[in-house]
Amino acid sequence: MATVTFDGATRYYAGSPVPAVDGLDLAVADGEFLVLVGPSGCGKSTTLRMLAGLEGVDDGAIRIGERDVTDLPPKDRDIAMVFQNYALYPHMTVADNIGFHLKIAKMPKAERAARVREAAALLDLEPYLDRKPAKLSGGQRQRVAMGRAIVRRPQVFCMDEPLSNLDAKLRVQTRAQIASLQRRLGVTTIYVTHDQVEAMTMGDRVAVLKDGVLQQCDTPIGLFGRPANLFVAGFIGSPAMNLIPTRASGESADVGGTPIPLSPAARAALTSENIVVGIRPEGWRTLPAGDGVTATIEAVEELGSDQYLYCSADTPHLTPDGTAPQPIAVRAPGMSPWRRGDKLGLAPQPGAVHLFDAETGARLPD
Amino acid sequence: MPGSTDVGGRASGAHLVRKKRLFFPFFLPAVTLYVVFLVVPTLATVALGFTSWAGAGDTPEFTGFANYVELLSSDAFRYSFLNTLLYIVAGGVGTFLLAFLFTMVLRDMRGGKLIRAILFFPNIVAPVALGMFFSIVLIYRPNRQGLANHLLESVGLDAVKFLQAENVTWVVTGCLIWASSGFYITILMAAVDRIPPYLYEDADIAGATPWQKFRHVTLPLTWDVIGVAGVLWTIGAVKIFELVFVLAGPGTYSPPIRAWTLGVYVFDRSFGTQGTPEYGMACAAAVVMILLVSVLVVLLRRLMRRDTIQF
Amino acid sequence: MSTVDSRVSVAPRKPPRKPKPAPGSRGLSPLRVLGMAFVWLFTAVNLLVLYWLVSAAFKTPIEIFTKPFALPAHWFERGDPFRNFAYAWDNAGFGRAFLVTVVLVAVSSVVIVLVSAPAAYALTRLGARGADGMTNFVAIGMGVPFQTVVIPLFIGMAEVNLTNDLFGMFLVYVALSLPFTVFLLTGFFKSLPDELEEAAALDGASPLRTFRTIMLPLARGGLVTALILNAIGLWNETLLAIVFLNENANFTLARALFAFNSAASYQSEYGGLIAGVAIVVLPMLVLYLLLARRIITGLTLGAGK
Numbered sequence: 001m002a003t004v005t006f007d008g009a010t011r012y013y014a015g016s017p018v019p020a021v022d023g024l025d026l027a028v029a030d031g032e033f034l035v036l037v038g039p040s041g042c043g044k045s046t047t048l049r050m051l052a053g054l055e056g057v058d059d060g061a062i063r064i065g066e067r068d069v070t071d072l073p074p075k076d077r078d079i080a081m082v083f084q085n086y087a088l089y090p091h092m093t094v095a096d097n098i099g100f101h102l103k104i105a106k107m108p109k110a111e112r113a114a115r116v117r118e119a120a121a122l123l124d125l126e127p128y129l130d131r132k133p134a135k136l137s138g139g140q141r142q143r144v145a146m147g148r149a150i151v152r153r154p155q156v157f158c159m160d161e162p163l164s165n166l167d168a169k170l171r172v173q174t175r176a177q178i179a180s181l182q183r184r185l186g187v188t189t190i191y192v193t194h195d196q197v198e199a200m201t202m203g204d205r206v207a208v209l210k211d212g213v214l215q216q217c218d219t220p221i222g223l224f225g226r227p228a229n230l231f232v233a234g235f236i237g238s239p240a241m242n243l244i245p246t247r248a249s250g251e252s253a254d255v256g257g258t259p260i261p262l263s264p265a266a267r268a269a270l271t272s273e274n275i276v277v278g279i280r281p282e283g284w285r286t287l288p289a290g291d292g293v294t295a296t297i298e299a300v301e302e303l304g305s306d307q308y309l310y311c312s313a314d315t316p317h318l319t320p321d322g323t324a325p326q327p328i329a330v331r332a333p334g335m336s337p338w339r340r341g342d343k344l345g346l347a348p349q350p351g352a353v354h355l356f357d358a359e360t361g362a363r364l365p366d
Numbered sequence: 367m368p369g370s371t372d373v374g375g376r377a378s379g380a381h382l383v384r385k386k387r388l389f390f391p392f393f394l395p396a397v398t399l400y401v402v403f404l405v406v407p408t409l410a411t412v413a414l415g416f417t418s419w420a421g422a423g424d425t426p427e428f429t430g431f432a433n434y435v436e437l438l439s440s441d442a443f444r445y446s447f448l449n450t451l452l453y454i455v456a457g458g459v460g461t462f463l464l465a466f467l468f469t470m471v472l473r474d475m476r477g478g479k480l481i482r483a484i485l486f487f488p489n490i491v492a493p494v495a496l497g498m499f500f501s502i503v504l505i506y507r508p509n510r511q512g513l514a515n516h517l518l519e520s521v522g523l524d525a526v527k528f529l530q531a532e533n534v535t536w537v538v539t540g541c542l543i544w545a546s547s548g549f550y551i552t553i554l555m556a557a558v559d560r561i562p563p564y565l566y567e568d569a570d571i572a573g574a575t576p577w578q579k580f581r582h583v584t585l586p587l588t589w590d591v592i593g594v595a596g597v598l599w600t601i602g603a604v605k606i607f608e609l610v611f612v613l614a615g616p617g618t619y620s621p622p623i624r625a626w627t628l629g630v631y632v633f634d635r636s637f638g639t640q641g642t643p644e645y646g647m648a649c650a651a652a653v654v655m656i657l658l659v660s661v662l663v664v665l666l667r668r669l670m671r672r673d674t675i676q677f
Numbered sequence: 678m679s680t681v682d683s684r685v686s687v688a689p690r691k692p693p694r695k696p697k698p699a700p701g702s703r704g705l706s707p708l709r710v711l712g713m714a715f716v717w718l719f720t721a722v723n724l725l726v727l728y729w730l731v732s733a734a735f736k737t738p739i740e741i742f743t744k745p746f747a748l749p750a751h752w753f754e755r756g757d758p759f760r761n762f763a764y765a766w767d768n769a770g771f772g773r774a775f776l777v778t779v780v781l782v783a784v785s786s787v788v789i790v791l792v793s794a795p796a797a798y799a800l801t802r803l804g805a806r807g808a809d810g811m812t813n814f815v816a817i818g819m820g821v822p823f824q825t826v827v828i829p830l831f832i833g834m835a836e837v838n839l840t841n842d843l844f845g846m847f848l849v850y851v852a853l854s855l856p857f858t859v860f861l862l863t864g865f866f867k868s869l870p871d872e873l874e875e876a877a878a879l880d881g882a883s884p885l886r887t888f889r890t891i892m893l894p895l896a897r898g899g900l901v902t903a904l905i906l907n908a909i910g911l912w913n914e915t916l917l918a919i920v921f922l923n924e925n926a927n928f929t930l931a932r933a934l935f936a937f938n939s940a941a942s943y944q945s946e947y948g949g950l951i952a953g954v955a956i957v958v959l960p961m962l963v964l965y966l967l968l969a970r971r972i973i974t975g976l977t978l979g980a981g982k
Contacts, residue, residue, distance in 0.1 A: 053571070075571060079571070084564075089565060091589075101571070104569075104574050388799065395795070396793055397811075403848070404852065408826055411825050414828065470712060490961050491958050495934060501938075502947055549976070552973055637919070652825040656821065
């Protein structure tokens with residue numbers, strides 16, 4: 001088992017002046033499950049492939065434990081990788097697939113077979129050991145790919161969107177299986193996904209990347225509760241946080257006539273009077289029309305357990321510069337009697353307000 | 367299907383009938399030409415192989431297997447058959463080894479596409495032109511050597527009589543490999559390009575050497591294509607004629623029998639002969655060609671049989 | 678712990694000229710170096726050979742054999758650089774043969790495609806019973822060596838006075854090119870989508886009209902490929918031309934080259950001979966430079982699937 005450290009790791013691709021991964025500093029603890037998440041093209045897969053040794057590192061270093069692996073070929077890094085498409089060899093049986101790396105490493109046959117059986121047992125693959133991948137379901141193939149990683153007993157698992165080829169239901173199931181398997185084995189794991197739900201449910205910590213730059217790395221709760229900047233605020237959480245650009249005047253910022261108080265620290269940190277107020281859908285209180293920000297319901301999404309109301313603010317100038325923000329998403333208890341066209345008042349719940357500097361995007365101190 | 371009685375279904379049903387009416391007018395011209403110019407002559411060759419027949423002006427006379435018995439005792443035929451087999455086997459092994467080596471190296475080499483295009487070109491050059499070209503390159507004439515011997519002498523080696531009857535079969539094999547390799551490299555590389563790159567990445571993580579990658583990934587995943595390529599090679603090599611005729615011979619008439627192939631044999635016994643033609647014998651040799659192709663192709667297919675691979 | 682990283686535009690750094698390769702591939706194994714050296718050497722030899730051919734076509738025999746790598750000099754100094762080509766063109770009959778070949782190849786290739794396209798369409802898209810079997814029946818023809826048909830074919834053609842006759846040659850070329858062309862085109866027709874054909878049927882277009890106005894244009898790429906590949910094949914065809922054509926006036930280029938071979942060696946007319954080879958090869962080279970991709974994919978298509 002080992003820690004993983006990225007130390008200013010940078011990766012360029014030929015023909016692009018902008019780095020795909022830009023000076024990444026990240027420390028992953030021994031046994032930790034770290035998720036890399038971000039929109040496509042953010043550099044998360046490149047980061048993983050640098051760790052695996054499938055991409056060169058143009059600047060900076062990567063360490064596994066105390067070893068600097070920056071220039072080591074993949075096989076000497078003691079890692080295992082689960083590919084998005086599983087990368088199963090179509091001409092080999094499940095057993096041969098799982099045992100392939102051991103065979104290349106010249107492990108004696110008997111020992112290899114024992115290791116393969118052990119991994120297969122762990123993943124409920126024993127009945128399928130003699131089948132070819134083409135005869136397996138998507139979930140089974142995914143487990144074979146996992147088996148091939150486990151059987152190496154590596155120091156680090158690298159997983160590149162391993163669930164993206166499964167259907168929604170299976171994905172939820174497998175998500176839990178992978179997380180519990182990882183906890184049982186205690187192997188440090190770096191897991192790449194573009195799905196923020198996967199990130200939040202699986203990771204001990206989640207690192208959010210954008211344009212090759214690390215935005216924030218924190219526990220799911222920290223990420224959700226204290227997003228470090230506007231990008232993270234908008235990226236984590238579904239429906240997304242309502243981000244309302246407005247102006248700070250004196251000791252408060254104004255949201256549709258409702259003053260949002262600003263702490264002295266926040267005021268000190270502001271680089272201009274432009275400020276963004278972020279309130280999650282569940283951060284609103286619904287009031288009778290007339291109180292707070294008056295809004296009209298444009299659409300109702302009934303999920304049974306919850307209800308999401310998408311409202312437009314009636315206040316002609318919700319924001320001082322008159323830009324109409326996107327519809328405001330509001331969470332209400334499931335089966336509430338709201339209808340399209342209803343009017344209601346909205347007020348932020350105490351403590352549910354996030355403040356960001358509109359110029360730098362950074363979170364303002366409380 | 368009883369369920370599909372919607373309007374579209376019925377319309378396309380009627381359409382199907384009208385489409386089927388189109389089949390014969392479309393297919394007949396091609397198939398007629400095919401039968402008249404290929405199928406019937408092939409059958410006629412088989413029939414004439416059982417006759418003694420000198421050619422135009424003579425009447426074929428049924429002699430059973432006499433031609434084949436005579437073939438067996440003929441030196442010319444024995445050389446022809448063995449040389450043809452040599453071209454198929456030695457040329458095939460050489461070409462495919464070369465092609466495999468190239469696939470191993472070219473897979474992740476820059477300029478690979480260009481190299482492939484350059485190597486492919488000899489395949490669209492007439493074999494007769496290749497033959498003449500090589501005959502000048504390989505000429506042995508002290509003081510005025512062809513290119514090959516010029517090079518040999520310039521590095522201090524002795525010149526070689528490449529085109530002498532005892533050497534020429536191996537020389538032609540070399541020329542054949544040189545000229546064909548581009549075609550088979552291209553076929554194999556196209557198959558290699560279809561292998562998903564992540565399989566090679568996984569092999570990298572496993573620590574596989576280039577040979578192991580070839581043995582465990584490339585070879586099994588291009589097996590089908592290799593089989594087809596082997597069939598194409600066999601079909602092509604069985605009829606080798608111009609290259610041998612031009613390189614081994616004085617030009618307009620046949621080379622020494624030591625260099626013959628079945629194609630040369632058939633030509634020499636019929637159209638290219640200096641003495642009396644023996645069309646019956648030529649036909650019997652042509653039948654041997656067909657049999658050889660068939661046997662080798664069936665054998666190859668059986669050897670290469672395996673489950674199809676889906677990625 | 679949260680790392681806010683809002684790098685407010687540090688001075689733009691210069692990207693490296695070449696990104697580092699993956700660590701595994703950097704350690705060039707000796708085997709790989711050897712392999713790459715061999716591949717480049719092999720390729721270089723190919724280019725050298727091509728250079729030798731083109732330059733030799735402008736040389737005297739002495740230059741050809743004593744200075745194989747030098748640029749041609751003698752004929753240029755004499756102010757007659759194309760002397761070898763002129764010799765081949767006029768004295769060895771390549772001029773007329775060129776004309777004959779161009780016309781014969783062009784007409785034959787077009788007719789081959791005209792006959793093969795409907796047949797391939799019929800075999801793939803008309804839903805005929807046993808179409809697969811018939812496709813195989815035609816495809817087997819690709820494996821039949823010409824030597825096995827040429828004797829009865831010659832006798833038969835002689836019966837109807839079509840030997841030593843360009844029309845007879847044309848018939849033979851068309852017929853014997855059918856298996857390959859039909860097979861190639863069935864591949865193209867098979868790959869076309871069904872929807873357009875069905876849409877045309879629903880619009881009330883007759884099947885013939887659908888074929889002409891929808892399927893043929895869609896398969897145009899395949900038809901052009903078939904045309905080019907047949908043109909290349911017939912341009913280079915020698916065996917049948919040797920058998921069926923025996924009068925200089927009817928010679929195709931490959932046939933003329935074959936006849937020129939022995940005469941040229943007797944007279945040491947190597948310059949003219951290589952010019953003759955060049956006349957056969959260079960049009961293919963030009964075609965190849967223009968259409969390499971199409972030619973390569975077309976010729977290797979059958980093997981891939």
